[in-house]
Amino acid sequence: MRQPTMEITLNNRKESIPEVDRMTVRELLDIKKYTFKFLVVRLNGQVVPETSYDGTLVSDGDRVMVLHLMAGG
Numbered sequence: 001m002r003q004p005t006m007e008i009t010l011n012n013r014k015e016s017i018p019e020v021d022r023m024t025v026r027e028l029l030d031i032k033k034y035t036f037k038f039l040v041v042r043l044n045g046q047v048v049p050e051t052s053y054d055g056t057l058v059s060d061g062d063r064v065m066v067l068h069l070m071a072g073g
Helices: 025-031
Strands: 005-010 013-018 022-024 039-043 046-048 057-059 063-068
Touching (some): 005 057, 025 057
Antiparallel strands (some): 005 013, 039 046, 039 063
16 A cells, blocks of 8 residues: 655645645644744735644645744844
8 A cells, every 4th residue: 555645736846745635834844944933824825823743734735835934123
């Protein structure tokens, strides 16, 4: 039996994530090692609040944008 692989578009690039058929936004951030303090995540065009990262599922074919905000002065 083949291992599942999720195909998503992450920041306008096709990504294959092996051994996964679904995951939460938090799991995706961990897998991709996004560690910036201020992130904005959009899933299929909708902003996902940080409080929803653990409960929002990313599925095969989804479009995800992860942007990090930087402060300057």
